[in-house]
Amino acid sequence: MTDLSDFPVAKRWPAEHPDRLQLYSAPTPNGVKVSIVLEELGLPYEAHYVDIGKDETWTPEFLSLNPNGKIPSVIDPDGQGGKPLALFESGAILLYLAEKTGKFLPADPALRYETIQWVFFQMAAIGPIFGQLGFFHKFAGREIADKRPLERYRVESRRLVGVLDGRLKERTWIMGDDYTIADISMLGWVRNLIGFYDARELVGFDDFPAVAAWLERGLARPAVQRGIVIPTRP
Incomplete structure (x- = not known):
């Protein structure tokens, strides 16, 4: 054992x-x-x-x-x-x-690094920026009278969704036909942006149909449906 x-x-x-x-x-x-x-x-x-x-x-x-x-x-x-x-x-x-x-990671070296760069995009940009937007829009930060921080993260969050939308136009997944860890890294964050953070209208999410369609495809996967509630909260 x-x-x-x-x-x-x-x-x-x-x-x-x-x-x-x-x-x-x-x-x-x-x-x-x-x-x-x-x-x-x-x-x-x-x-x-x-x-x-x-x-x-x-x-x-x-x-x-x-x-x-x-x-x-x-x-x-x-x-x-x-x-x-x-x-x-x-x-x-x-x-x-x-x-x-x-x-979920291509064997071809060039495609492998292309996938990894999108994982890093999530780690360096999507996660930190969406998280700050959530803080200033929904949590304690919304009580701050100076709304410049909220506006900064709103503008940047919208820009990042636009970057993702540009990548996903005419693509099923971030790497094309293949679902990879790049998709897995971002699904929960984009779901949170328009769900838990309640920022759909704030960032104009409906202006980005390719992201919306990608999110719907991702959330329809049985493994994703199971994974988003694990570990179970007591």
């Missing part, structure tokens, strides 16, 4: 199946990237809900896995060389799982 005793996080969130990949996460746009790809891949895994509302990511056990105190993180008991491997940062986890299984 796989021994995870060297990982303090496994003491706080004990594994019922230590031979399976362990996911420590919550159903946020960053978290669901990993649950979606795991569902798409059909890999056996065990999901542990980490309550970010109770600051569980700042406990010593979680920080031992991710010193940045953010979800998602994973432990793969069958990592490189057959040894357990711990990883944080959702983009790195997507790349690792795609390379481990040979799925």
